[in-house]
Amino acid sequence: MKIMQAKNIPLSIITTSILLASQMASAHTRLQIPSIDEGTRVYNNQIISHGCRNPDTQAVDLTTIATILVFPDGVDSSITVNEEVSDQPLSAFIENWGSPIRKVQNKDLFELEEEIRDPLGNVVGYWAGSGGRQGSLIGAVPFRSNSFVIAETSCAKSVKAIVAIADICKITNIAGFNDADIMLWTPAVGSNFDGTEDLNGYNSPASLIINRTSPLPESCGEGVAVVVTPSAAQLNRDMPVNIDGVQIWPSPN
Amino acid sequence: MNLIPNQKSRLNAVLLIVSAAFSTNSFAHSAGATTDANHANANATVLAAVSCxxxxxxxxxxLFTQIKDLSEPEEGLLISIQLYKGLKAISDTDTISGDADYSEGVQLNAGPGVYQMIVNKTDAGARKFDVIWHCMTEDHTxxxxxxxxxQFQ
Known part of the structure; x- marks a missing residue:
């Protein structure tokens, strides 16, 4: 049997292919399981596919040293129904929104991690940092989404939660945000963490869709798609990382 | 580069610390706090949504629940818990403040879904309390x- 050997393929072609493949494999930071059924508690992962952009090579392989993930708290979040702005509260569609996730402890990637809580103590996100994801490898940060209940009397066939994520490669102040230091996967809602349109991933947040499993009321027809997005005020409150009472990120100056 | 440039101190506190401190994560399905800490609100009420x-x-x-009043007895001041879902409700009271015992315990059988859990008391005055809650199957699993x-008041 004749075995095909790679030695006759020029090394430059192999190197280029690997680099191209790695670039093509690069993707936004997203949830491993982006769609779940209501009534189920799901163990999930935040997938960090690449780091920050190396200004010398343009490769997105700078080490991620920390990450922050925040779900909408549902208190002052914006709601759309079939893409139209709605003034209905989230409780009209989800009966038990408020503490959407819990952090699963894991120190494979980052040495420190903690849950982010709203003023009532409900968990709305987490941060993890110190150590870091090696630039050439994929990172997985585990968490658990709690069991959501779509209001039976509502016409919601799904509720999509917009999730704000920041992957940090270097600690800077807000004015210093640039592709070499941070990858922002946040909704552009007017918060300090929108980033600017020239940054990678601008207004490209992650999301988690909760799918209805109970029957829709007959009057609902095909049902409606609801989207809930965190407010600027919430992101300004929940995104900063504080350790022992000191704000670590963004740096104050 | 580390997130903490000059130290390796371990984190000892959550990011957002609230004075209400109804920590639902100390143990599985039990939590405690102090309601009406300012001793001024006879109508102070705690409200939580429990998903089964x-x-x-x-x-x-x-949903099964019990409540324990951890404060010293005060005449006329007792703490109670109510469960509510759909067209059903039930309540329970710790009739002896400050002892080691929880209330007798009650279970509201309204199937899967979201139960409202309410804690309130009979007069103004701080009450330190602990609540246990568990969703149970028909065979008590x-x-x-x-x-x-x-809400926390």
Whole structure:
């Protein structure tokens, strides 16, 4: 049997292919399981596919040293129904929104991690940092989404939660945000963490869709798609990382 | 580069610390705090939403709860808990403040879904309390239980 050997393929072609493949494999930071059924508690992962952009090579392989993930708290979040702005509260569609996730402890990637809580103590996100994801490898940060209940009397066939994520490669102040230091996967809602349109991933947040499993009321027809997005005020409150009472990120100056 | 440039101190506190401190994560499905800490609000009420679901251990039949008043006895001041879902409700009271015992315990059988859990008291005055809650199947097996705090006074 004749075995095909790679030695006759020029090394430059192999190197280029690997680099191209790695670039093509690069993707936004997203949830491993982006769609779940209501009534189920799901163990999930935040997938960090690449780091920050190396200004010398343009490769997105700078080490991620920390990450922050925040779900909408549902208190002052914006709601759309079939893409139209709605003034209905989230409780009209989800009966038990408020503490959407819990952090699963894991120190494979980052040495420190903690849950982010709203003023009532409900968990709305987490941060993890110190150590870091090696630039050439994929990172997985585990968490658990709690069991959501779509209001039976509502016409919601799904509720999509917009999730704000920041992957940090270097600690800077807000004015210093640039592709070499941070990858922002946040909704552009007017918060300090929108980033600017020239940054990678601008207004490209992650999301988690909760799918209805109970029957829709007959009057609902095909049902409606609801989207809930965190407010600027919430992101300004929940995104900063504080350790022992000191704000670590963004740096104050 | 580390997130903490000059130290390796371990984190000892959560990011957002609230004076209400109804920590629902100290133990599985039990929590405690002090209601009406300022001793001024006879109407102080705690409200939480408890979700009962099948986590693989079976479909929930209902939600069980108990409450314990950890404060010293005061005449006319007792703490109670109510559960409410759909067209059903139930309540329980710790009739002896400050002892080691929880209230007798009650279970509201309203199937899977979201139960409202309310804690209140009979007069103004701080009450330090502890609550236990579990979603239970028909054969008394613990099943999926999640909680969200809505209001703390």
């Amino acid at each position: 679901f099948d986590d693989g251990n079976g479909e929930p039949e209902g 613990h099943t999926g239980t999640d909680i969200t705090l809505r």
